[in-house]
Amino acid sequence: MQKKTCVAVILALVFSIGLALSAHAKPIVVKFSHVVAENTPKGKMANKFRDLVAERMGDKVVVEVYPNSQLFNDDGVLQALLLGDVQLAAPALSKFQKYTDVLQIYDLPFLFKDMEAVECFQQGPQGMKMLQSMSNKGILGLGYLHNGMKQLSSSSPLRVPEDAAGKKFRIMTSDVLAAQFEAVNAIPLKKPFSEVFTLLQTKAIDGQENTWSNIYSQKFYEVQPYITESNHGLLDYLVVTSVEFWSGLPEDVATELEDTLADALAYGNEESYNLSQQQKQMIIDSGRSEIIELTDEERAKWVEAMKPVWDQFADEIGQENIDAAVACN
Known part of the structure; x- marks a missing residue:
């Protein structure tokens, strides 16, 4: 009886120690790396996610947010994701060309009329299917984040396509965006987002394309005297994780x-x-940049000049996807 009692006591101790250890198990740490400031839509979303996780999941999961390229720029973060150095990232949709062709649709110029059309497409069957388009490469899309429609800034006024000829514009790593500027005889240069302000300030480039929030938060308007309200393209992000990390989480x-x-x-x-x-x-109130509003006739010239880019990439993107996007307008 004494032996049985002793075994029972030992088992009880082991069980209680196990409970104590599990109660103090290390939290799952999720490092969320992004390249923009905290006062941008992406920065605010990332911080909101961190705070909601803390509120809802307690010590089970801890989200650490690293803004402003503190850990990685957009060109390096996807490799870091696959290596397990970060668990969440939200690069611009243009950054995924190396992993899939279909997401190039979001770079086609003048494809979406407005953000309502973008939302319609992204939440529709084609847009949702695209979240899985890189799973065979180890990357899983979790959701789309809007930044908005892109505007053109420059060291000289841009009213018609001819005004862009010969000028150097920074672009993200995207063949579609390169073709877009080549269509108006401009010179596209693929450069990291973190270098854009210095490139503009030193006049190493003539201009760039971006949303109002990025132009403001990165102070591009302070070194670009002209901004053309073109709404010619989309800058959205895709929140991604690695298939390995996500599939390894408890359900x-x-x-x-x-x-x-x-x-x-x-x-x-x-x-x-x-x-x-x-x-x-x-930006308007600052008086640092002149905002150029295109007439319908001027805008039509830009559309006409850039529209051939659609056909150039239709085979890679899928004509059915382009048609679905147009239908959302």
């Missing part, structure tokens, strides 16, 4: 993170619209 944790991210993205997309309007006005 309940993955589900809760996915639901929390959806709420953070909804918040970020609302902030995107509000910030875009506010920061456009702040």
Whole structure:
């Protein structure tokens, strides 16, 4: 009886120690790396996700946010994701060309009339299917985040396509964006986002394309005397993780993170619209840049000059995807 009692006591101790250890198990750490400032839609969304996870999941999961390219720039973060150095990233959609062709659709010039059309396409069957388009390369899309429509800034006024001829424009790593500027006889240069301000300030480039919030938060308007309100393209992001990390999470944790991210993205997309309007006005109020509003005739010339880019990439992107995007307009 004494032996049985002794064994029972030992088992009870082992069980209680196990409970104590599990109660103090290390949290799952999720490093979220991005390249923009915290006062942008992406920055606000990332911080909102961090705070919601802390509120809802306690010590089970800890999200660490690294803005402003503190860890990696957009060109290096996807490799870091695959190596497990970070667990979440939100590069611009243009950055995924190395991993899939279909996401190039978001770089086609003048494809989407407005952000409502973008939302229609992204939440539709083609847009949702694209979240899985890189899973065979180890990358999983979790959701889209809006930044907004892109404008053109330059050291000289841009009213018609001929005004861009011979000028150097910074672009993201995207063959579609290169073709877009080549269509108006401009010179596209693929450069990291973190270098754009210095390139503009030193006049190593003549201009760039970006949303109102990025133009404001990165102070591009301070070194670019002209901004053309072209709304010619889209700058959105894709929140991604690695298939290896996500599939290794307990099912309940993955589900809760996915639901929390959806709420953070909804918040970020609302902030995107509000910030875009506010920061456009702040740029106007600064008096540092002249905002050029295109007439219908001038805009039509840009559309006509850049429209051939659609046909150039239709085979890679899929004509059915382009047609679905146009239908959303």
